Amino acid sequence: MTTSTRTRTLLLAAVGAVAVATIYAAQPVLVAMGADLGIGGGTLGWLVAAGQLGYLVGLVVLVPLGDLLDRRRLLVGHLLLTGTGTAVVALAGSTGLVLAGLATTGLFAVVVQIAVAYAADLAPAAERGRAIGLVTSGVVLGILGVRLLAGLLADLTGWRSVYAALALATFALAGLARVVLPPDPRGRPAGRVRGGLGALLRDRLFVARGMVAFFLFASFGTLWSGLALPLATDPWHLTSAQVGLFGLAGLAGALGAARTGRARTTTATATATTVRTALVVLVGSWLAIAQAPWSLWVLGVGVVLLDYAVQAVHVDNQHRLTEAYPGRSSSVIGGYMVFYSLGSALGAATTAAAYAAGGWVASSLLGAGFALGALAAATLLRERRFAAPPQ
Template sequence: MPSTMTNGRRFVLAAVCAVAVSTIYAIQPVLESAGSDLGLAGPALGRLVAAGQLGYFAGLVLLVPLGDVFDRRRLIVGHLVLTGTGAAITSLAPGAATAGAGLALAGLFAVVVQITVAYVAATSPAGERGRNIGTVTSGVVLGILGVRLLAGVLGDSLGWRAVYAVLAALCLALALLAHVTLHPDTRPARARYRDVLAGAGRLVATDRLLLGRGLIAFFLFASFGTLWSGLALPLGAAPWHFGTAAIGLFGLAGLIGAVAAARAGVWADAGRAQAVTGWSLALLAVSWALTARTAPSLWPLLTGVVLLDFAVQAVHVSNQHLLTAAHPERSSTVIGAYMAFYSLGSALGATTTTWAYAAEGWPASCLLGAAYALAALAVWAAARRLPDRRGPGPLHDVGKGPAR
């Protein structure tokens, strides 16, 4: 297959991932100001976060499989428009119920990220698939971390509504850009939607590669969520007492690690995805020893953040490379199923880190994050020793031979 993935298209698709995923996470840095404006306080603030996450989970189950039924370019354009609509509703919401509906709508169609990854996998030659996926999915981590900086700056200067107004405008601009720059996703035959949904359930139940990589993603993003949902707690407390904008700057450290991990796609193309997964998960566990140190200097914490985000992105790219290479004919379905594990893991990390911090402080949160990393490493080690139901032998890199 000749490559149609130019640098310009890679940039557009990475930007799609960054902006779309930002609509889910932008509420976190401005949660208190949004709640005050909308008449919410205390535990009720969690409804705003939950609205986007629940919408996203529903989209993973119901909308991502559409990529195996319809032209993915058209889906990317349409989903961006609807994500932007949800962000616009949120920015103009007169009350909490309307804001929640807008966040849920944005989250529902933010699964354009997974449609985009499937598009990249389907339109890339085998020898470039990992590199292209690595480049494009770097936009996901850029969005998750970068929006904290954007929201901190805009939230402090213009108010929380400005954050969603900007995201809405970016979604609509990218929809137009994607329509102009991307090639149609042509396929000779497409499955029926109900068959695709049924097939997703069967894949999770019978495919050891998907189940193994899904469980790794579950614990991987539980560890990731433990850091980024809980980091504001120690930084906002003594001795630092940082504000929203200053805390958002710590996302820059994570961006360094995430961008550096884009090379994981090249390693995956060379058949080293399994090895990359193993040592990256070990690095993830080790990074928590540095992240736990918040005094007297923040340099160990910053180093730990860089290492953690590098490890998470390297594993995430390797997972998606293996899955899309093993299931090229239904890449949207398999990515949707995989990302459901991601979504549940992120929610687990975000919930448990606050419990751990309330009980024993930041060291307890870091111990929890390390435990999730070690659980992912244990799943990886166990999966290597198990035969794949699709054929004899252990789970192996697709790059080294057929895995189907």
């Protein structure tokens, strides 16, 4: 990878990290936000849901525009609007304005997917997998890092400072992107988005990869939405900040994503086998994660294995889909991420219920079950009939 290509890819990775952090920032400061705004109970959950719903709408409506409009301008515009929504959250004095700001932030934070597709097209064909791996690693750093840093910053200067810092970072990245990124290599795209999500859902390759992602991130969501439950009780009684430190173990997944992307460049013919191997690791990781009530060290090993496996498959999915659908990378990545979002939501919604019913063992069985679902979906990838249709 040349110096200029690497610089651009690292900038796009930073865009992914900061943009995704704006969506997940509410989780570690949710109680403080509710206390400041005078809300609680079921209403408090909308502080998280607003951003997630905005993001889901953006995946369907905005991301496909990357196949129609100049992506550098689109990326800069989305960053500016993401920063505006985040600034509204930092300054708002009412619940309604906070919810509006969070929804706006989520809507335009889909710039993450534009960054992934743009990185894939800017990189030489031989480096595409590595470029996607680097940007995906940035996204993982954003997801895991904000859970740790937001909590620490909120303790020092209040929850609003978290959103103020993210707004400033987003505006700065918009300026850098305008200066550093080259014009869209496709020139001036014109026409209409071909087919859209409905057409993709009729293609078996896309659906197979999407179902892998659905179960993959349901397993991921089961862990990260439920991990605090066993760690906050006997025998550990860890604080929120201490639980957040387990996010550092997840950084191994981010590093694994970059390395896996580089490997995928040279082993494309073995991609289905590699995906299935990673998913076997994912299933096995839950044996270690289930030990959370008894051993933090074994739990840490399980977290590393899970994050590595999830990111390895996630990078491979995006790499293969952008290869299979040239000229439609934004639509394909956006549609694929709908599966990601729905799977993450399913894992988050069910892990607490499983824990209430049977403790962390039940949550671990749930996560392992989702991992087995991903492995079952991956068996479809070895069949030749799932080759992408001509463009």
